[in-house]
Amino acid sequence: MACKLPGNTPVSGKSILRRCAVMLVSLLASFYLLHSLTQLGGSALRSPVSASVSASELVDASEAPLRRKRVLHRWVVGSVARQRFDGGGDAPGPQVRDAALGFPSAPGKLRPLGDGTKRLPQAIIVGVKKGGTRALLEFLRVHPDVRAAGAEPHFFDRFYDNGLAWYRDLMPKTLEGQITMEKTPSYFVTREAPARIYSMSRSTKLIVVVRDPVTRAISDYTQTLSKKPDIPSFESLTFKNRTTGLIDTSWSAIQIGIYAKHLDNWLQFFPMHQILFVSGERLISDPAGELGRVQDFLGLKRIITDKHFYFNETKGFPCLKKAEGSSKPHCLGKTKGRTHPNIDPEVVQRLRDFYRPFNMKFYQMTGRIFGWDD
Numbered sequence: 430m431a432c433k434l435p436g437n438t439p440v441s442g443k444s445i446l447r448r449c450a451v452m453l454v455s456l457l458a459s460f461y462l463l464h465s466l467t468q469l470g471g472s473a474l475r476s477p478v479s480a481s482v483s484a485s486e487l488v489d490a491s492e493a494p495l496r497r498k499r500v501l502h503r504w505v506v507g508s509v510a511r512q513r514f515d516g517g518g519d520a521p522g523p524q525v526r527d528a529a530l531g532f533p534s535a536p537g538k539l540r541p542l543g544d545g546t547k548r549l550p551q552a553i554i555v556g557v558k559k560g561g562t563r564a565l566l567e568f569l570r571v572h573p574d575v576r577a578a579g580a581e582p583h584f585f586d587r588f589y590d591n592g593l594a595w596y597r598d599l600m601p602k603t604l605e606g607q608i609t610m611e612k613t614p615s616y617f618v619t620r621e622a623p624a625r626i627y628s629m630s631r632s633t634k635l636i637v638v639v640r641d642p643v644t645r646a647i648s649d650y651t652q653t654l655s656k657k658p659d660i661p662s663f664e665s666l667t668f669k670n671r672t673t674g675l676i677d678t679s680w681s682a683i684q685i686g687i688y689a690k691h692l693d694n695w696l697q698f699f700p701m702h703q704i705l706f707v708s709g710e711r712l713i714s715d716p717a718g719e720l721g722r723v724q725d726f727l728g729l730k731r732i733i734t735d736k737h738f739y740f741n742e743t744k745g746f747p748c749l750k751k752a753e754g755s756s757k758p759h760c761l762g763k764t765k766g767r768t769h770p771n772i773d774p775e776v777v778q779r780l781r782d783f784y785r786p787f788n789m790k791f792y793q794m795t796g797r798i799f800g801w802d803d
């Protein structure tokens with residue numbers, strides 16, 4: 430390698446050799462440093478992906494930034510945030526995602542990462558599917574003393590074998606005095622759920638959002654239809670035998686709405702005063718009113734009031750003026766508030782007749798007339 434010195438400065442041969450050696454050493458040192466840095470950065474960013482990425486994920490280069498964001502995300506907030514993304518119909522809005530990532534999307538109640546402790550939930554929204562459970566949780570998390578897992582953990586029905594430590598790890602960190610919450614609507618109809626929740630903590634507060642079982646069934650069917658457009662009609666699924674008019678109570682869309690029967694199961698473990706029933710209908714017509722009851726039940730200061738909501742004409746539902754950790758208005762996503770298909774009025778009437786006695790029993794048990802049979 431030729432060694433030239435800048436300018437025409439007269440120098441001795443020995444001095445040239447010394448300077449050349451110094452330059453060579455520093456050049457080698459720089460190369461080594463650069464190499465180490467790229468190795469470190471490269472492997473750190475790559476290894477979590479290579480461990481979990483599938484071949485199909487690798488083909489689309491346009492996905493790369495998103496994937497990196499996901500990896501970063503996994504590092505920063507772990508499984509809690511991961512859940513926030515995989516909720517299917519319950520996918521959170523961008524502000525919630527940014528908050529989960531620890532990005533300060535807006536001034537609010539975001540605290541530096543690492544604050545607080547992960548705790549098992551003291552209150553759980555246990556049901557019912559299509560009752561309005563997502564709306565309730567999104568509204569509740571506006572409260573500074575409520576922190577909630579984003580997506581549905583399904584611990585007490587699907588993942589119980591994973592153990593309580595696994596479950597706790599899904600929870601957000603909370604500070605002293607804050608309530609940890611989650612919602613999984615399928616718990617309400619899971620036989621084992623009451624005993625399991627009881628064995629976690631007998632003082633767990635339970636919330637059930639209930640809705641007219643007929644519209645709930647149609648809503649449930651609408652959701653299934655959106656995923657599997659080829660399923661039989663609602664009318665044909667409703668009956669075991671259409672001519673005899675025998676209702677198929679084994680169809681989950683019908684079964685879930687027999688609230689009195691499921692509630693019986695919970696009352697074997699929890700006293701009535703530990704369960705709050707929220708009207709899905711009132712949650713739409715008077716969200717602040719229902720949220721007032723929920724805050725009282727949870728022992729929270731009534732912070733969420735009328736001022737937090739506005740009625741969005743396009744959505745046809747109440748929305749938040751400001752979502753948690755954001756200064757922007759926030760409505761629930763497209764999967765909430767779907768248009769239902771028209772159902773044969775005779776079938777609807779038949780279902781109303783079917784549910785009436787169960788509804789009456791439910792009103793009696795809960796001490797609240799929900800008005801589904803007016």
Ligand SMILES: Nc1ncnc2c1ncn2[C@@H]1O[C@H](COP(=O)(O)OS(=O)(=O)O)[C@@H](OP(=O)(O)O)[C@H]1O
Pocket residue numbers: 518519557558559560561562563564614647648649651709712713746747748760761764765766767768
């Ligand atoms: N504010 C607001 N915005 C949008 N949607 C609202 C709201 N409040 C209640 N609802 C009703 O919530 C229904 C979905 O209930 P869930 O969130 O419990 O569904 S799920 O079980 O989690 O899939 C959903 O049912 P569908 O109308 O059938 O889509 C809504 O009627």
